[in-house]
Amino acid sequence: MSVVIKWTVAALQDIARFVAADFGDVDPKKFHEAKVLEYLYTHQLPVGTNIARIRHGAHVGGSDPREAEHITVSLQRGRYKLRTAHIPTGR
Numbered sequence: 001m002s003v004v005i006k007w008t009v010a011a012l013q014d015i016a017r018f019v020a021a022d023f024g025d026v027d028p029k030k031f032h033e034a035k036v037l038e039y040l041y042t043h044q045l046p047v048g049t050n051i052a053r054i055r056h057g058a059h060v061g062g063s064d065p066r067e068a069e070h071i072t073v074s075l076q077r078g079r080y081k082l083r084t085a086h087i088p089t090g091r
Contacts, residue, residue, distance in 0.1 A: 004052070005052050018058070051076040052075055068088055
């Protein structure tokens with residue numbers, strides 16, 4: 001599997017408010033990328049997925065206000081969005 005992790009400007013702004021202590025002394029960007037990689041290796045991906053674009057850093061709620069903390073990621077084939085995934089952070 002060869003999937004590249006990319007970031008939106010909004011996601012980078014989201015994580016700018018975090019420090020390593022928020023993630024067990026792990027750099028916030030590394031924490032997010034590790035969670036995305038774990039998801040990529042443990043879930044069935046749409047055929048042809050080659051980009052995982054982090055759209056929003058760790059947050060609670062969203063379209064479902066009761067949803068636990070998660071990272072919002074678009075799974076893409078090139079420029080085409082195949083699916084959106086909400087990846088739990090486990091915090």
